Amino acid sequence: MNYLQYYPVDIVNGEGTRCTLFVSGCTHACKGCYNQKSWSFSAGVPFDNAMEEQILKDLKDTRIKRQGLSLSGGDPLHPLNVETLLPLVQRIKRECPDKDIWCWTGYKLEELDDYQRKMLPYIDVLIDGKFVQELADPALVWRGSSNQIVHRFRSNEF
Numbered sequence: 001m002n003y004l005q006y007y008p009v010d011i012v013n014g015e016g017t018r019c020t021l022f023v024s025g026c027t028h029a030c031k032g033c034y035n036q037k038s039w040s041f042s043a044g045v046p047f048d049n050a051m052e053e054q055i056l057k058d059l060k061d062t063r064i065k066r067q068g069l070s071l072s073g074g075d076p077l078h079p080l081n082v083e084t085l086l087p088l089v090q091r092i093k094r095e096c097p098d099k100d101i102w103c104w105t106g107y108k109l110e111e112l113d114d115y116q117r118k119m120l121p122y123i124d125v126l127i128d129g130k131f132v133q134e135l136a137d138p139a140l141v142w143r144g145s146s147n148q149i150v151h152r153f154r155s156n157e158f
């Protein structure tokens with residue numbers, strides 16, 4: 001998996017102060033996509049062990065307390081990305097059980113196959129669905145268009 005950007009401290013992609021990883025690769029091709037550069041799976045740089053260790057270190061940082069990790073893109077739930085992200089989210093929940101994981105995907109929850117659904121036990125908040133330009137509304141919170149749904153799987157009292 002490649003990623004486009006990593007923000008070690010982020011206050012706009014999800015609740016609280018967070019770490020955010022923008023992964024490469026998306027096949028949804030939404031009209032009006034905010035980041036077409038993210039469509040290519042070879043955009044950005046490879047996600048390596050050093051990056052994984054950095055994320056864990058940042059989540060454990062006690063100086064700037066992070067509420068959790070946000071996964072955006074691109075599409076973190078594309079099967080090619082799940083391959084890398086599943087062991088990452090499993091490790092985060094093992095080593096940092098008090099941190100929450102937010103994930104944005106262009107798939108609708110009910111469209112996810114069994115492999116993609118392996119991510120769900122580790123995701124606290126899932127924002128699903130393609131971006132639909134005709135339904136775009138800047139007043140929406142955490143989503144770009146009104147067809148998208150914010151699924152809160154777990155209460156996040158972090």
Ligand code: SF4
Nearest residue numbers: 026029030033074106
């Ligand atoms: S799902 Fe997101 S990244 Fe993919 S095309 Fe749609 S808006 Fe762009």
